[in-house]
Amino acid sequence: MHFDTIYNQVLLVLQASILVLAALFPIVNPIGSAAVYLAMVQNVDASTQLKLAKRITMYSFVLLIASMLFGGKILSFFGISLYSVQIGGGLIVAANGWLLLNKDASKDRAAMPNPEAVLAQAFYPYTLPITVGPGSISVAVALGAHLPSEFHVRSFISPGILISSLLGTIVTCAIVYICYRWAKPAADLLGKSGTTVLMRLSSFISFCIGIQILTSGIRAYIDVLR
Template sequence: MIEYLKYFILIYGGLFAITNPIGAVPVFLSVTRDLGWKERREIATKTAITVVITLLVFALIGQWIFKFFGSSIDAFAIAGGILLFRMAMEMLSGNISTVKISREETEEFSGEAVTLEEVAIIPLAIPLLSGPGAITTVMLYTARSHQIFEKALIVASIVAVGLTSWLILYFSSKIQERLGRLGIKVMTRMMGLILASMAMQMIINGIRGAFGL
């Protein structure tokens, strides 16, 4: 039981670092700056639901994607590790990774009149939270899990990350007031450091598997 708990914490911690909902707070407040409290709550809810659905879909169909494109898990791990490492380097500088969302995209959605559904799905859920890094990670975790209980823990971790993201976005104003922009940048750097170590381990595991080391 303890091993399963450790496995859950490992997956949840990794996904939390990759999605980095705390770092997404300034973006969320920027694109919802002209909306009231009820609209922000609705967007936070739809964003969290979209994140969960997106990650669950790729977790469930990941193995068929590997087969369709003829890619091995080890090759995908190396490519995914490189992608995550790039994200980590940008996060270590205190910035939201441009692999997720660019500055131009943020300004585009904060400056135009768009529907709540559009804001919640793009850019908040995709690609800000459930971007390429998170999708790659859940696909790899699912591909490397062989027991039903392990797959269930992956699903539980995705749901937990979605719930955490909802809570953080729901209380985004208070979080920014307490942490400030400097505090959020510090948290983003911490998540970047965790992500960098995950990326390197992913690359190492991929190289070992590919070359039979």
């Protein structure tokens, strides 16, 4: 009986971890986010980029876990709906994508950003909304609300659910770190022309993602009014 209990707990942790990873990975989209990130830090020195990647990874982990644990309660306390988060976040992501799309590369090459100023922006905008945007927060809040009922446990802080959520989030953030850490070497392999094309394309995709998040929020708001 004791062995069966342990086996069931391990199975629950594995299943929930895979569910968390499968839910977060597509919406966080580390590869696409890394391309946008690279467009913003292409003139930053390697050591600062390494520090920045570590901070973004740490902030992303904290933000996702906090959204799972407290996101629903915080939104409810302030009377904020998920569609409001989507509308506001979508506007920010779209505006950032538009700025990157119209960025003058020749002026960027002439300007060398201050490392301290770059690191001060690790949370905003590099973590929120570039890496963990409103879509990711919405998914994390939904996971925190539905995982307990999905696996028939009392609350999100039940050991099995909490451990699996930590594991799934850690794996997601580890992939974010790998993609951001090696974004510059990957761009060097592509060459100058390839990198320019990738950056413009990723900026356009970021703009489109922002519009998609915005329209999803507006659609949800219209549905509530009906």
